[in-house]
Amino acid sequence: MDMSWFLVVSALIFCIGAFGVLTRRNPLVVLLCLELMLNAANLALIAFSRMHGNSDGQIFAIIVMVVAACEVTVGLGVIVAMYRRRVPIDVDELRELQG
Amino acid sequence: MAEVLFFITAIGAITGAVGVIAVRNPFYSVLALVCHLISLAMLFLLLRSEFVAAAQVIVYAGAVMVLYVFVVSYVGGSDEPISANTGRGFKLASVAFALALFVELSIAILGTGLQAVSSQGAPYVAGFGSPAEIGKLLLTDYLLPFEVASFLLLIAAVGAVTLARRRGGLETPEELSRLSVLDITRPKITGTMAEGVGGARRLEAPAPEEVV
Numbered sequence: 001m002d003m004s005w006f007l008v009v010s011a012l013i014f015c016i017g018a019f020g021v022l023t024r025r026n027p028l029v030v031l032l033c034l035e036l037m038l039n040a041a042n043l044a045l046i047a048f049s050r051m052h053g054n055s056d057g058q059i060f061a062i063i064v065m066v067v068a069a070c071e072v073t074v075g076l077g078v079i080v081a082m083y084r085r086r087v088p089i090d091v092d093e094l095r096e097l098q099g
Numbered sequence: 100m101a102e103v104l105f106f107i108t109a110i111g112a113i114t115g116a117v118g119v120i121a122v123r124n125p126f127y128s129v130l131a132l133v134c135h136l137i138s139l140a141m142l143f144l145l146l147r148s149e150f151v152a153a154a155q156v157i158v159y160a161g162a163v164m165v166l167y168v169f170v171v172s173y174v175g176g177s178d179e180p181i182s183a184n185t186g187r188g189f190k191l192a193s194v195a196f197a198l199a200l201f202v203e204l205s206i207a208i209l210g211t212g213l214q215a216v217s218s219q220g221a222p223y224v225a226g227f228g229s230p231a232e233i234g235k236l237l238l239t240d241y242l243l244p245f246e247v248a249s250f251l252l253l254i255a256a257v258g259a260v261t262l263a264r265r266r267g268g269l270e271t272p273e274e275l276s277r278l279s280v281l282d283i284t285r286p287k288i289t290g291t292m293a294e295g296v297g298g299a300r301r302l303e304a305p306a307p308e309e310v311v
Binding site: 001002003004005006007008009011012013014015016017018019020022023024026028029031032033035036039042043046047049050051052053054055056058059061062063065066067068069070071072073074076077078079080081083084089 | 101102105109112113116117119120125128129132135136139142143145146147148150151154155158159162163166167170171173174189190193194196197198200201204205208209215216217218219220221222223224227228232233236237240241244248251252254255256258259260261262263
């Protein structure tokens, strides 16, 4: 398989994720779409790693995975805190950070 | 053979991604993302990165998604209108933005000057992408990013506990007077979850009303 196929798939997944971030209102789904975008970046990194026969890209992908896990834990913590305070779980309604 | 596998897994990955944004219920979005992640792990295997594929399945599709499922079932993912109520213009604008982004990325990928993009990749060396090689890289060339990543995970874990902990303490008398076998074997005020949120203190003196 040509490497360009993998890169096009990665670009498509990234665009789907970006579209979801723009249109969906539930912060849970927005977080899921961020995961989609990070995974598309991972696919591109690993494709380039295979293309050059160099493992450094895979290390990058693993670090991206770690950062994504951190983002998920903090984001879900914020969502749970919002639910506890009876704040509407809707990104359009949230306009200020102050509790 | 590789082509057939590639198309099956790529279609699976794209279908999963579309499913994430097209389904009303957040719970089904999470399940679609699990399908997407597993397909993506197979794509990683096609690119001969075994360790990342295994980590993707175990860490991502296993652990992170379980966290998602817990939070969705706690918050109560109800059905909701998919589109924002900000009007049709915004939706059209976001469709146009996503299409423009895809066209631009495709032009950048297909029109690149890199010769290797339209090749099968570098010749395969035995051990490429194996856990041994990744581990060696992580502990030699990339030791600093590795340690920084572990600190980042620690900070994120502490931050999540701080954000999502229960602030009010235990309220009802049943919760305050709940006993367990462990209460006999260990001294007072030594680290239960109830004491951590102020349960034992409340038994002795009513704490002042906390600001919520």
